[in-house]
Amino acid sequence: MNNRKLTWRHLKALHQLYISRRTEAKITDNAYIKNVLMGQKKLIKYKSGNVKILEANTGFAVFYKQYFEADYLRYETFLQEQNLESDARRRYTEDDIQTLMFIVEQKKELVQSLSTLRTFSSELFKGQGSKYLENKPGLKDAVCKILGIVDFPEKEPKNLQWRFVVDCPSPKVVVLCENIAHLKNPWKAREHNIELWYVGGNNIGIIDYISPEKLSKPLYYSCDWDYHGLAIYSRIKEKLRLKSFDIELLLPDTHEATLPVNSPHHKSEWDFNKELSGLNREHFSDEALQLINQLIKENKWIEEESLDLIRMLG
DNA sequence: ACCCGTCCGATGCCTGCCTT
DNA sequence: AAGGCAGGCATCGGACGGGT
Numbered sequence: 001m002n003n004r005k006l007t008w009r010h011l012k013a014l015h016q017l018y019i020s021r022r023t024e025a026k027i028t029d030n031a032y033i034k035n036v037l038m039g040q041k042k043l044i045k046y047k048s049g050n051v052k053i054l055e056a057n058t059g060f061a062v063f064y065k066q067y068f069e070a071d072y073l074r075y076e077t078f079l080q081e082q083n084l085e086s087d088a089r090r091r092y093t094e095d096d097i098q099t100l101m102f103i104v105e106q107k108k109e110l111v112q113s114l115s116t117l118r119t120f121s122s123e124l125f126k127g128q129g130s131k132y133l134e135n136k137p138g139l140k141d142a143v144c145k146i147l148g149i150v151d152f153p154e155k156e157p158k159n160l161q162w163r164f165v166v167d168c169p170s171p172k173v174v175v176l177c178e179n180i181a182h183l184k185n186p187w188k189a190r191e192h193n194i195e196l197w198y199v200g201g202n203n204i205g206i207i208d209y210i211s212p213e214k215l216s217k218p219l220y221y222s223c224d225w226d227y228h229g230l231a232i233y234s235r236i237k238e239k240l241r242l243k244s245f246d247i248e249l250l251l252p253d254t255h256e257a258t259l260p261v262n263s264p265h266h267k268s269e270w271d272f273n274k275e276l277s278g279l280n281r282e283h284f285s286d287e288a289l290q291l292i293n294q295l296i297k298e299n300k301w302i303e304e305e306s307l308d309l310i311r312m313l314g
Numbered sequence: 315a316c317c318c319g320t321c322c323g324a325t326g327c328c329t330g331c332c333t334t
Numbered sequence: 335a336a337g338g339c340a341g342g343c344a345t346c347g348g349a350c351g352g353g354t
Binding site for chain 1: 336341342
């Protein structure tokens with residue numbers, strides 16, 4: 001369900017279909033709705049003789065309750081609580097909303113060292129590039145409103161080192177993450193007693209802030225499976241070794257989600273001239289080495305965001 | 315001269331609301 | 335149910351301007 005690529009108006013329309021079994025919203029532009037919900041599963045259909053109106057078939061309600069209702073209600077409650085417009089004319093994507101939720105959770109840290117709009121955009125709206133917010137005035141307004149600012153500063157703060165943590169009362173394990181993707185679903189981690197630390201942007205210095213007590217719990221590293229991500233893992237493993245701690249790399253739960261190395265906004269490339277792209281063989285398990293070699297051979301990478309944290313730990 | 319990125323207005327899609 | 339209007343917003347395309 002990660003790839004349904006729904007926007008807020010789609011989610012609202014599906015909710016309306018659930019509540020009143022019909023909608024006039026134009027949602028067949030979404031491939032998931034058109035091909036899966038209407039085409040394959042036949043849970044939604046056009047009203048007979050009227051292509052402007054969609055109706056829910058039997059089975060839609062059950063399906064909706066299982067896969068959409070909880071998410072929709074969380075988003076709606078969130079928007080209302082933050083006094084953000086929940087009008088379907090706002091073109092938030094589902095990921096935009098999740099990112100806004102993350103911004104609320106980490107507001108204190110973000111405001112404390114507020115970056116430029118470009119940096120903020122590329123750090124928080126991962127995979128969308130640095131100009132994403134610039135080109136989305138509506139979304140930018142929402143971000144400013146949450147942060148309580150009129151605009152972003154022109155200049156970068158001196159020491160930009162955000163410390164994002166999803167803490168839970170009694171963590172069983174600690175996972176260091178290269179990207180904030182997993183931190184955008186904090187309840188999921190807390191449910192499983194997992195504490196998350198963001199060490200992205202090459203800020204492995206953040207490790208010095210983690211108490212020895214936490215470091216002695218089982219430590220895992222979650223990252224993009226590309227040269228850059230794995231190289232940072234190597235550096236962290238070495239750094240922790242010097243402190244007499246150890247960390248394990250989380251292996252992808254699925255190999256299906258491999259992407260070509262030259263996909264948009266992806267910058268890390270394999271070095272074909274070096275053995276294992278120049279990575280230190282000793283830091284990786286046999287299984288990891290096998291996957292890395294395969295990725296290098298096919299010139300692919302795996303995005304952290306597409307991996308399931310709980311399954312990887314399981 | 316050519317290739318870009320950027321700026322900006324025009325255009326059009328969609329929702330929400332009001333009227334018929 | 336259908337039509338009209340306005341608001342929010344993305345997208346397109348032409349003008350502009352800097353770099354090579």
